[in-house]
Amino acid sequence: MGADLRLASEHRCFGGTVAYYRHDSQVCGGEMRFAVYLPPQARAGKVPVLYYLSGLTCTEETFLIKAGAQRLAAELGLMLVVPDTSPRNTGIEKEDVDWEVGTAAGFYVDATSQPWASRFHMFSYVTRELPELVGRSFPARMDREGIFGHSMGGHGALVCALRQPGRYRSVSAFAPISAPMRCPWGQKAFGTYFGPHTEAWRAWDTTELLRSGGSRLPPLLVDQGTSDKFLVEQLKPELLREACEQSGQPLTLRFQDGYDHGYYFVSTFMADHLRHHAAALTA
């Protein structure tokens, strides 16, 4: 472990280890938290890295206690890296008044509008600073990275991949916010983090990135519950399908009958997603 990491807790899990860390982030200007699952194979050598980006209101712990990913990650030899969903305790006025912006709602973008631009740089954090830290602190194969996420984190995974074509070997999402510019969650967050000029928002919207950049990602796997209360107003998977069709991006979009938005849904289809990533990361 690097000297720059502070270990908060460590737990044996399916022969590997779940550990929670804190460190001083340069790009976010203060303390950040993340979690790592090291599979048993990491004791013998380097293993591929799969980043999971969580949704609104989550912490770095939510996925590891609710998604049930560790058993299969241990079998497949995948390292799981789970960042927190935003900086916390920044002192920014109103950071904690609304669950849709601020704390636990970083949206995996680099804010340009003050006061958020002083701390909310989650894109640079999850794509640059955190991977660098992981690469020098753990037995990680940094030439084999995959990324996935849920809801706000599904949007984050897709945008991180689309902004860096060729970087991630595998990409998937659970109930992603597919077109943030065209839904209330995204409009509120982007207005807060980038200001009112919507032209600047396009660089952070999956459907806009697909439309302007074309097919640039490995085949996508996306699962969406049909009883998800956010489906129609916030998530809009039909816009993702349309953008993928227009740009020639391969997409497997599965509607799962009767599933809602929460971790009972995520955990049900977790194995399919882990196998989707392992096929690309361990080949």
Ligand SMILES: N[C@@H](CCC(=O)N[C@@H](CS)C(=O)NCC(=O)O)C(=O)O
């Ligand atoms: N607080 C919101 C729900 C927020 C929510 O559903 N968050 C999702 C991600 S967008 C989640 O994973 N929550 C944590 C959990 O289910 O444990 C509400 O009032 O409806």
